[in-house]
Amino acid sequence: MIFDGLSEVGDDPILLVTKMYSACIDPNKVDLGVGVYKDANGDTVILDSVKKAEQHLVNSQKTKTYLSPSGNVEYNDCVQKLLLGDDHPVILQGRVTTIQAPGGTGGIRIGADFLKICKPDTKVWISDPTWPNHYGIMSSSGLQTEAYRYYDIKKGEFLYSEMMEDLNTAQAGDVIILHGCCHNASGADLTREQWNELTNFMSKRDLVPFLDIAYQGFSEGIIEDSYAIRLMSEKLPEVLIASSCSKNFAMYRDRVGAITLVSSTAELNKINASHMLKVVRSIYSMPPDHGAAVVAHILSDDALRNQWMREVDEMRSRVKEMRNLFVKKMAEKAPNSGFGYIAEQNGMFSFLTLSADQIQTLIKDYSIYFMANGRVNIAGLTEDNVDYVTDSIAALFNS
Numbered sequence: 001m002i003f004d005g006l007s008e009v010g011d012d013p014i015l016l017v018t019k020m021y022s023a024c025i026d027p028n029k030v031d032l033g034v035g036v037y038k039d040a041n042g043d044t045v046i047l048d049s050v051k052k053a054e055q056h057l058v059n060s061q062k063t064k065t066y067l068s069p070s071g072n073v074e075y076n077d078c079v080q081k082l083l084l085g086d087d088h089p090v091i092l093q094g095r096v097t098t099i100q101a102p103g104g105t106g107g108i109r110i111g112a113d114f115l116k117i118c119k120p121d122t123k124v125w126i127s128d129p130t131w132p133n134h135y136g137i138m139s140s141s142g143l144q145t146e147a148y149r150y151y152d153i154k155k156g157e158f159l160y161s162e163m164m165e166d167l168n169t170a171q172a173g174d175v176i177i178l179h180g181c182c183h184n185a186s187g188a189d190l191t192r193e194q195w196n197e198l199t200n201f202m203s204k205r206d207l208v209p210f211l212d213i214a215y216q217g218f219s220e221g222i223i224e225d226s227y228a229i230r231l232m233s234e235k236l237p238e239v240l241i242a243s244s245c246s247k248n249f250a251m252y253r254d255r256v257g258a259i260t261l262v263s264s265t266a267e268l269n270k271i272n273a274s275h276m277l278k279v280v281r282s283i284y285s286m287p288p289d290h291g292a293a294v295v296a297h298i299l300s301d302d303a304l305r306n307q308w309m310r311e312v313d314e315m316r317s318r319v320k321e322m323r324n325l326f327v328k329k330m331a332e333k334a335p336n337s338g339f340g341y342i343a344e345q346n347g348m349f350s351f352l353t354l355s356a357d358q359i360q361t362l363i364k365d366y367s368i369y370f371m372a373n374g375r376v377n378i379a380g381l382t383e384d385n386v387d388y389v390t391d392s393i394a395a396l397f398n399s
């Protein structure tokens with residue numbers, strides 16, 4: 001027998017929160033755990049632009065025959081331009097390839113397997129804290145990892161100089177995972193000046209960025225949020241970008257993402273892309289079609305694209321409103337609680353600067369579910385539950 005030597009692996013911490021929330025029977029329960037956008041009613045709805053594009057596909061699609069390992073060519077082209085703009089130098093120079101992937105996760109995995117082929121002893125630097133799956137994926141691909149300091153959870157402070165200090169010890173050829181915008185889990189992003197400085201530093205030190213962008217449109221806007229990607233792709237010879245349409249198209253379960261590869265020359269890019277496609281072929285052969293076909297249709301139809309942009313604007317504005325409302329209410333209810341920083345952060349996530357005991361009290365006594373390290377999904381707040389949540393947190397400070 002060979003299946004009898006394993007012991008059970010614990011649940012992924014994010015999925016565990018969802019499981020606990022679902023099992024809870026408290027009518028006041030609030031889910032600030034899983035990373036999905038929720039509207040003012042607390043629902044994760046299908047965007048109108050997506051519904052229309054799906055209808056269009058039902059009416060017009062004539063075959064479901066195989067595509068190819070690179071997926072939907074129109075989707076790849078649209079996503080590449082969404083990330084880089086229409087006339088980015090790497091597009092004009094033929095130094096970039098985008099390959100459809102099953103979600104941002106699939107894109108990260110293809111990129112990691114590709115790194116293993118390029119340089120088997122690649123060291124990958126990962127921000128502390130980060131989206132935990134970065135570690136899972138890098139180690140599954142057999143890469144070494146090392147953490148760089150990024151954010152002080154207890155103080156609610158972005159650690160830019162500590163980050164630079166740690167990266168100063170990286171060696172030429174090391175890869176740095178960077179969250180393109182809306183850092184998950186801290187909501188703290190580099191300023192444009194800091195991105196410029198980091199890019200110059202990485203150029204001088206021959207460090208390779210692996211940009212992970214899963215929230216494009218949730219910070220300042222679709223184009224604004226791609227600042228780091230456009231900059232690094234312009235200034236650095238080699239770049240990997242894993243992108244996701246899960247959040248900004250609300251197509252979570254359809255698994256729509258991509259990996260974009262920038263190489264130093266057009267010739268090398270062709271060779272490198274062939275290796276990525278070989279990776280794809282050996283893992284899942286080719287990506288699922290539906291979600292990418294929907295995104296391709298939305299992005300190539302002017303009216304639908306505009307409608308989608310408005311829908312992204314709405315999602316972003318609602319999360320920002322909830323950030324401001326939370327901060328305002330906390331300032332009223334517990335003036336010394338010090339949550340002002342939450343209004344300055346981006347995207348769906350922030351950490352609550354609470355002790356481990358306070359976090360457990362909120363989960364166990366108040367049925368407010370979030371990550372045990374204090375990460376909350378601000379999009380889980382609504383006009384209906386914000387008073388319950390802020391009263392409960394204030395009680396911790398006022399007791």
Ligand SMILES: Cc1ncc(COP(=O)(O)O)c(C=O)c1O
Pocket residue numbers: 035102103104105106131179184212213214243244245246252255256257
């Ligand atoms: C930082 C980050 N990268 C990648 C992903 C993966 O997204 P997807 O669901 O498209 O695989 C997520 C999803 O939560 C994320 O937060």
